[in-house]
Amino acid sequence: MKYFADIGGQRFKWPSLKQLLAHATPERTGDQLAGLCASGPVERLAAQRCLADVPLKAFLDDVLQVEDDDVTALIMEQQDASAFSPIASLTVGAFRDWMLTPTTTGTDLTAIAWGVTPEMAAAVSKIMRAQDLIAVAAKIEVVTKFRSTIGLRGHLSTRNQPNHPADDSRGIALSAVDGLLMGTGDAVIGVNPATDTVPDYIRICEVLELIRTQLDIPTQHCLLGHVSTAIKAMEQNAPVDLVFQSVAGSTKANAGFGVTLPMLDEAYDAAYNLGRAPAGSNLMYFETGQGAALSADAHHDMDQQTMEVRAYAVARQYKPLLVNTVVGFIGPEYLANGKQIIRAALEDHFCGKLLGLPMGVDVCYTNHSYADQEDMDVLLTVLSAAGVSFVITVPGSDDIMLNYQTLSHHDANYIRTTLQRPPAPEFAAWMDRMGIGTPDVRIPSIENALGQLRLPN
């Protein structure tokens, strides 16, 4: 047995790094469902102690151990030996201690991003408590840019998510305006479509483009349809700002989303060639979430959190403007309750930032989870302390298309006011110009919006 730990006269053994990672993972239902978790709290701690002594170099081998997995190949290709050199001699435990040392700065952490593999990030996060995950993530500044600048220290951006169950143009516009009146949407105005046809994709892009241009908003929009639909829409010259795709941590899991790396390459090139963004902009938007690989039966016996971080290797290949983990959406069979959702969100945010991603979180839950809006209040507050790039907001926390609860536009105001987290500077200036939040607001009210905005039919 390669990995073992002795505790109180009892020897615990794990046959592979993959199983050691799984057994060291803090408790969550998805790993229990997959039969991958520790037998109990003592074995979990034994695994964490064993993991703390594993050299980071051990993670340079193939941890997933699946032949011809293109995410594994990408991870190997990305790993930069010179970026790795400052931490090359460390164990997982010493890596944690180094990150928490006051003299280790955000610049130091940014410098190692391409030396750290997803499995290293996942491993160290498993032996970090909530405050460790917050403290280290808060040091790291990941700045991305399109029309607005996301991720500046001390700022918190929002995605305005004006979904409608029938993709009704007016319904989408009304919901978007509701958020704009409360100052949300500086990360993106992004719609999850109910349908996935090219004409609908183009129509909704045009609705969002008209709102953006008529109100002169320094932000970008996105339709979160499938990347293949986006490619077809761009061929017809649709006004596509950001290209979206859900991604996961193995070839098979990505196949479950109907996506391959060459498709993402093609989409990136198409968005770049549209030439809509200022030079040097970030053009992609990705979503991920713990449990996605297991639900596609594509986890290859790797724990759900490590699989999640592998998805970040896919994301960072395309220098995205935004990445968010849809943490509570998947349901209680993966993350049972508020505690598990909060822990998972902090892990995902930390690991994403450590790998250099502009990490946002969909602070959310479903009605069959043991969670409620108060858990979301706590999660929003701790994520803001951790320096989250953006969160998602909808009218009254109720997403009427996806049927789950996320944050409200009011919640964005709560955190901005209470922790002094203004939106992107360009957007904050626009809010001032438009008198957002004052009696002299210069964008249409809900009742005025359909009369004043010229929407496509």
Add this chain to the structure above:
Amino acid sequence: MNDPLTPRGAIRAITQARLNFGPPRFAADTAASLDFALDHARAREAVESELDVARLTAGLDALGLPHDIVTSSAATRDVFITRPDLGRLLPQDQADVLSRHASPDVAVVLGDGLSAVAIALNGVAFVTELHKKLSQDGLNIGPVILARQARVALGDGIALALAAKTVVMIVGERPGLSAADGLGVYITQNPSAQTPDSARNCISNVRAEGLPIHDAARQTYDLIKEMRALGCSGVALNQSRATNVLTSD
């Protein structure tokens, strides 16, 4: 600001989103906050609700429909919520009991799913409508099976135990904030222990303000007829339809 105002009623007809009418408030007001909490409490109550077996059996007795009861391998609501695999599995002793029934043409199961409230409100009414249509065709449904802690695939094990070729699994859908009374109807031809979801046909949002029960029962009946004629369901049924259209041209 000379453009015409859109009345609030017209806006609410366009979107159910919880829009903030009037001057922006930078925190949700007390009424909106408590309304939201109440909607969530109702949804939670529906998720945690147990199948009201006494009332359902009384309803079926009144209609003269025989019935039987099973519980999946998830013994409690809590286990059911976090272990969907157990909610799909029929314990062997319960399969043995079911196998004593005469084999029906179509097995009909009322399962709690994620809202026993939905089954309590609409379950018997749906079964009544469906039974009427099927019996006019001489198809018998055998005992209506009431299934506790039931996921969709539990219907496969039930159909196998009853030796039924077709199974209609009716479950309570995951409650939204605005409604907890929606039924999902899953119809499968030749179910097996490994039926993939792609081999089922699904009719969702069956409730008074969604797809009315009468229409849902009609659609279910039509699908059953088609499945039994073509010998398959789900994606295979769609493909088989396409083939038939092509050959009939």
